[in-house]
Amino acid sequence: MTESVVVDHVSKQFTLQNARTLKQRLVRRVEGQETNPKFVALDDVSFTVEQGEAIGLMGLNGSGKSTLLKLISGVLRPDSGSVLTRGRIAGLIEVTAGFHPQLSGRENIFLNAAILGMGETEVQGKFDEIVEFAGIGRLLDTPVGRYSSGMFARLGFSVAAAVDSDIFIIDEVLAVGDPPFKKKCIKRIKQVRDEGRTIVFVSHNTTQVKRLCTRAVVLEEGRLGFDGSVADAVHHLRYDDDTDEDGDGGEI
């Protein structure tokens, strides 16, 4: 087995108010005030994902899951510690990520695919597959700004899933899709998993995580709260107190 993602003592802080005017900065510096209040989003998190492993990343709202995914995908850099990955990464970090509202679905597919690292011929070869999967054929030449949020998610997922990545990361996309699309996505993610690609899957939906992942990592206020089997993770999170508490667990 080879390591695919190595998260090593990673911490990430956010300054709560970032952009400031030059004057504000100068005034603060002259007055010797503490420059910026900080917020610790991730605190000394370490774990390793092997190549081909599918892990679920769980935790309450604001526990740092999306932040961690952004660190793994290279969008954010850790303040301390290190994140190392092997191979090509693709996935969906935010549902609407990377789409330009004024461009059509078609143009966005090309742009998004290029951002995810596909070349021109590669996108052209996969274009039909992407459109077919997203099921947006009718809206292909409509600006995506007019899409519903579910449509956005469909398109985003379809492009990301078409990339031959070695690491596939997914954050909450399935939450907005309708049941038939969710079913399709789960099938696709399983396929990705069976191809031996690494998956990092963020979800609040215990059923989905149970189906797709063999291991779960739980974040609690930015710290690693649990790392082990999915069933134990669910228990740890007390998500199993009422099996259908999230109102979604029963579905797909």
Next chain:
Amino acid sequence: MTAVADPVGDRDLGPLQPPGDTTGLFGVARRRYLLKLLVQKELKVRYQASLLGLAWSYLKPLVRFSMYFFVLGLVLDLRGEIPMFALHIFAAMIMVQFFTDTLNAGTKSVIKNKSLVRKMNVPREMFPVASLLVTTYHTGPQYLILIIACLFLGWSPDPDAFAAAVLGIAIMLTISLAVALAFSALNVSFRDFGNFVETIGMLVLWSAPMLYPWEFVAELLGPVGEQIYLANPVAMAVLLNQRAFWVPTVDPDDVTYMPDHLLVHGVVMLVVCVGLVAVAQWIFSRHERAFAEKL
């Protein structure tokens, strides 16, 4: 990161690496397809749902040119002072406009693309570079008009004129790149950076011999002031462009003033500008680490 088409098998995935592309401008050069799409996107978005579309990019310079020509040439009668006054302005205006357009669009480029920056795994230098290319795309036809006008007016270029043209363009591209890179990053960190940029844009308009001849500068500033004036890359690019197109078109009997050793100055300036690109890349890289969380 190279594209590999087959699904993961036993293939070698390479070493463990920090994710994210930090190769800067070199990375941009490697991902030309994405760059092309970003430029197309920019052009499309800018002119979508606009009345005249792309025609704006020719109309605006035309109006500006006419205004300079009539106010300064006819009302203030600079036409008597400067032979081929229209060409004097036009050769300069292309350069000044190129700089201010890149300055404005480049500075906003990262902020404008924040939805991409938040998820991008590609060099963010893409955005200022794309603005530079969009401006280049708009400036190309203006150059063509300049050349055609010169041919009609009796352009008889010497070898130095060609050298000056190439140097002028090279200086303009490098200084614009440097400014777009550095300012796009600073604009993310400082909210009021836009005001600063506006001011620069205005200064640039008057800091190059476009609306007045070089002769005035030389008389007014003296030998030391002259050197300071020539330290401005935009002024240098303007002078080189005038040396390339205006000087060889003016009747040899009319006097055209140019700084001494213009080409030597130009070469030195180009070297400085390449250095500035390196500095700008350094500034960009420092600020880039925090882009995703600040936007």
